[in-house]
Amino acid sequence: MRTTQFHIVTRKETPQDAEIVSHQLMIRAGLIRKLGAGLYSWTPLGFRVLQKVESIIREEMNKSGGLEMLMPAVQPKDLWEETGRINDFGGQLLAIHDRAERDYFFGPTHEEVITDFVRNEINSYKQLPITFYQIQTKFRDEIRPRFGVMRSREFIMKDAYSFHLSKESLVETYEKMRQAYDNIINRIGLKFRCVLADSGAIGGSGSQEFHVIADSGEDAIMYSDSGEYAANIEKCAAVSLIGERQAPSMDLQKVETPSQKTIEEVVSHLDVEKVQTIKTLLVAGVDGPVALVVRGDHQLNEVKANNLIEVASPFRMLDDEEIKTVAGCDAGFIGIKSLAAHIIVDQTVANMSDFICGACENGFHYIGVNWERDAQFHQIADLRDAQVGDPSPDGQGTLQMARGIEVGHIFQLGNKYSKAMNAVVLNEKGQSQAMEMGCYGMGVSRMVAAAIEQSHDEKGIIWPEAIAPFQVVLLPMNYHKSERVKAVTHDLYQSLIGQGVEVILDDRKVRPGFMMSDFELLGIPHQIIIGDRALDRNVFEYRQRKDMQNQDIACDKMLTFITEHICA
Ligand code: ATP
Ligand code: MG
Numbered sequence: 058m059r060t061t062q063f064h065i066v067t068r069k070e071t072p073q074d075a076e077i078v079s080h081q082l083m084i085r086a087g088l089i090r091k092l093g094a095g096l097y098s099w100t101p102l103g104f105r106v107l108q109k110v111e112s113i114i115r116e117e118m119n120k121s122g123g124l125e126m127l128m129p130a131v132q133p134k135d136l137w138e139e140t141g142r143i144n145d146f147g148g149q150l151l152a153i154h155d156r157a158e159r160d161y162f163f164g165p166t167h168e169e170v171i172t173d174f175v176r177n178e179i180n181s182y183k184q185l186p187i188t189f190y191q192i193q194t195k196f197r198d199e200i201r202p203r204f205g206v207m208r209s210r211e212f213i214m215k216d217a218y219s220f221h222l223s224k225e226s227l228v229e230t231y232e233k234m235r236q237a238y239d240n241i242i243n244r245i246g247l248k249f250r251c252v253l254a255d256s257g258a259i260g261g262s263g264s265q266e267f268h269v270i271a272d273s274g275e276d277a278i279m280y281s282d283s284g285e286y287a288a289n290i291e292k293c294a295a296v297s298l299i300g301e302r303q304a305p306s307m308d309l310q311k312v313e314t315p316s317q318k319t320i321e322e323v324v325s326h327l328d329v330e331k332v333q334t335i336k337t338l339l340v341a342g343v344d345g346p347v348a349l350v351v352r353g354d355h356q357l358n359e360v361k362a363n364n365l366i367e368v369a370s371p372f373r374m375l376d377d378e379e380i381k382t383v384a385g386c387d388a389g390f391i392g393i394k395s396l397a398a399h400i401i402v403d404q405t406v407a408n409m410s411d412f413i414c415g416a417c418e419n420g421f422h423y424i425g426v427n428w429e430r431d432a433q434f435h436q437i438a439d440l441r442d443a444q445v446g447d448p449s450p451d452g453q454g455t456l457q458m459a460r461g462i463e464v465g466h467i468f469q470l471g472n473k474y475s476k477a478m479n480a481v482v483l484n485e486k487g488q489s490q491a492m493e494m495g496c497y498g499m500g501v502s503r504m505v506a507a508a509i510e511q512s513h514d515e516k517g518i519i520w521p522e523a524i525a526p527f528q529v530v531l532l533p534m535n536y537h538k539s540e541r542v543k544a545v546t547h548d549l550y551q552s553l554i555g556q557g558v559e560v561i562l563d564d565r566k567v568r569p570g571f572m573m574s575d576f577e578l579l580g581i582p583h584q585i586i587i588g589d590r591a592l593d594r595n596v597f598e599y600r601q602r603k604d605m606q607n608q609d610i611a612c613d614k615m616l617t618f619i620t621e622h623i624c625a
Pocket of ligand 1: 064166201206209211214257464465466498501502
């Protein structure tokens with residue numbers, strides 16, 4: 058490809074609304090263009106990358122036995138009524154209707170559609186197990202679309218669904234998919250981690266996420282420094298940090314904290330440590346208010362809280378007025394002594410003694426509070442975020458944290474959808490049985506952004522070889538003035554094409570400096586500079602984008618050198 062026959066439009070300025078590097082670089086390099094909030098066009102250059110990611114995914118899915126198909130993006134609302142998921146997805150669903158006022162959603166995911174397909178298509182255990190997948194545009198009306206294609210509203214997902222007679226068969230395919238995901242991200246060339254995950258609105262029993270490691274990642278991943286354990290912080294089990302509750306050693310005492318509302322203010326006023334305090338958060342419950350209690354230095358984990366059956370879904374903190382009605386005070390002074398709420402305490406809190414909490418009266422806290430003697434709780438649960446330094450929940454080592462970008466999520470759904478939608482088969486005994494199901498999502502467009510997030514420098518993108526839009530760029534100096542440069546460049550260009558190398562030749566009439574910085578920004582892995590002075594010495598200058606170290610390569614060795622250096 059020649060740049061003059063292609064479409065390369067780069068920008069010097071960093072776009073103002075782009076907060077993270079990948080978004081900035083994708084706009085500056087001209088890979089994507091914004092149409093509206095969370096809506097992007099992929100330019101011919103960007104689309105080449107997207108297609109490479111797609112091909113790798115497709116090859117690995119096919120290798121693992123998946124069958125590619127294509128379902129409609131537009132889904133009848135009735136299907137969603139069968140599974141009762143409209144509420145779970147809430148505002149993310151883009152509702153549309155046709156001229157006959159029939160209701161549809163633009164698909165955010167396809168569990169309902171595939172289950173409908175399968176209940177009509179499969180009726181015997183002999184047709185199982187089977188895995189279908191598609192690569193397709195999804196729409197989710199994200200509350201805050203941001204970071205370009207990292208969290209857009211319209212995006213491309215690979216979604217796969219497997220169907221089984223037994224749980225064992227589901228687990229077997231799930232493991233195969235996990236391996237396929239490993240292979241895909243390894244082939245793309247990114248550092249990643251597979252972690253335990255919360256199943257969220259998709260539901261089911263077990264699930265794991267695949268995270269590309271990057272400092273800008275939206276997710277916190279907790280992992281053991283010496284064992285196998287790794288989990289999204291949403292899911293990571295937080296153990297009790299106090300082995301056994303000590304007997305009370307203090308009397309209960311009410312103390313004045315006239316203007317101290319935050320934990321920080323209270324501990325500095327009373328000259329104590331945060332670990333001696335608790336915080337009580339009032340949230341909406343299914344049956345009246347629920348108090349969630351964590352230690353003062355800990356953070357409430359909303360995902361864990363939301364998963365408790367006593368807590369109303371969607372998760373909602375009580376507002377100031379409701380707090381006043383329930384606790385009789387402002388938010389900063391809520392305590393657990395005679396609080397009219399269902400009190401659920403974190404495991405660490407359950408083992409605390411002689412602690413400090415609000416007095417449910419503005420301007421006062423209690424010190425020397427002890428369970429049983431002074432207050433009661435109704436329930437113990439894991440309510441907090443695990444934190445760095447906690448013992449790993451599997452007993453192996455200590456937890457560390459890394460930031461990750463979720464590029465994939467795999468689920469063992471069980472029979473949640475097949476039961477709701479009556480997707481049954483006849484088993485060996487001729488009895489009707491709901492199918493077991495797994496689902497496996499991967500963000501194709503997000504993967505491109507994640508790759509850039511992990512692989513760039515101050516000059517621009519450094520494409521992993523497997524997904525670079527072109528493998529080699531030819532940068533001729535004085536192409537339009539020197540006949541020799543033009544002829545040699547043309548020869549090399551043709552021979553590279555002959556070898557099946559994806560090469561782009563910059564034949565624009567631009568200054569060398571401009572050309573160089575454009576291709577640093579574009580991140581093509583192998584760069585060959587062709588100039589008269591080097592040709593006098595019978596060499597080309599060669600460098601790799603990742604280290605930009607120039608190296609002379611004899612003209613007649615260049616072709617072999619390149620074919621040996623690019624990944625097949
Ligand atoms: P997130 O927590 O980031 O919102 P999710 O849990 O909603 O993701 P899934 O429903 O598991 O995501 O979707 C499968 C994959 O699709 C995700 O792993 C992610 O890579 C991708 N994806 C999800 N939402 C978006 C989005 N708004 N923009 C781009 N990719 C997305
Ligand atoms: Mg989401």
